[in-house]
């Protein structure tokens with residue numbers, strides 16, 4: 457039975473809770489249906505564990521912004537917690553280790569030039585490789601999946617390891633495959649069963665593959681760290697790993713939370729968070745751009761005008777491109793890349809919208825419910841850049857735009873991601889025209905569900921634009 461004054465929800469079955477009422481391979485529609493019956497804040501049981509699902513901007517903001525620290529924990533007894541060994545930053549619980557590591561990453565990203573030219577240069581460097589790949593496909597059709605995954609992966613690789621890889625490099629293909637497989641299984645039925653039925657955790661079921669992948673990834677990063685230790689010059693950091701090693705040395709054995717094990721997990725967290733998210737947003741973006749040619753053309757017209765006489769776009773140019781900005785934001789809105797955010801957890805007994813929620817309750821922040829919430833958007837259910845434009849054609853960002861979540865746990869890579877999306881889209885749209893192939897049939901915009909949403913594989917035709 458639900459505790460007193462706990463958010464309402466569907467009847468609970470012994471041991472299984474509500475898992476039979478959810479389509480485990482994609483519960484998003486079920487969450488929407490339950491919201492209609494039980495309101496913006498309701499609860500379900502995943503096996504014996506209660507979880508509160510929060511929907512709509514008002515309730516989500518009250519939880520993660522107004523009552524920020526009450527809702528800033530992470531559950532520690534899930535499949536993902538076991539994979540990440542509760543280290544790193546994404547699944548680390550609210551506390552001093554998470555705070556220290558989060559602050560460190562933000563400072564390091566800033567020192568590496570986020571918001572300054574050096575990060576832009578790194579992104580432009582990678583864009584050159586995307587352009588070469590696309591040039592090979594001019595006049596033909598191509599599938600952009602591997603290209604965007606590898607590009608996003610290389611940008612974060614530059615930050616973490618000061619290295620990039622050719623798009624057909626075996627190591628990078630292996631890493632991307634491990635991540636893709638892990639994301640798919642982590643939000644799928646096997647992970648849900650793992651969370652619901654602790655007794656099955658040690659059985660040789662498909663979720664073991666994720667642990668194997670995680671081990672291989674840790675070994676790869678451990679090799680990088682070993683190599684860095686041999687070649688680094690203290691105080692002259694080349695990348696994130698060097699910065700962390702400098703910090704470890706500075707802190708000595710003062711009992712701080714910094715350690716080499718943390719470094720491995722942290723690096724993997726940043727790598728994972730920085731690859732799948734940006735690349736899936738780009739994939740969805742181009743799927744829409746090829747199917748809304750008038751939107752693509754209007755961006756190109758604005759880009760040509762603003763960049764006239766300039767070699768390349770800079771992130772600052774976004775302020776002069778209200779339409780393109782609106783399109784990129786609309787792409788992020790419809791991409792809904794991290795549909796349920798990362799699960800939170802209450803850090804103390806608290807209240808939300810009049811309900812009592814005990815400490816340690818799992819919180820599922822349904823970002824999907826905000827990104828298409830009626831009343832928050834002019835056109836909640838269609839792809840329309842007008843959602844981000846006012847009557848004068850100026851760019852406006854509605855409060856409900858929260859694909860990066862909000863509050864103390866807000867995406868740590870938001871600045872990097874926004875810079876990547878802008879520079880990549882603007883540069884590619886300036887140089888190429890992207891077309892939906894005539895023989896490709898009707899486009900299917902329904903995404904494939906996982907920790908991140910990704911579009912079904914598609915091909916696009918590439919043409920060079922006439923030099924402007």
Ligand code: HEM
Nearest residue numbers: 546729730733734793794797798860861865867868869873
């Ligand atoms: C379009 C791209 C991206 C989207 C939509 C996105 C979205 C999100 C969301 C929704 C969260 C969960 C926030 C919460 O728990 O409330 C998150 C967390 C996080 N993101 Fe991103 N992200 C993106 C790109 C990136 C990039 C490029 C990085 C790499 C630096 C990154 C690093 C992280 C980290 C480390 C966290 C965990 C933060 C914490 O727990 O304190 N993300 N992101």
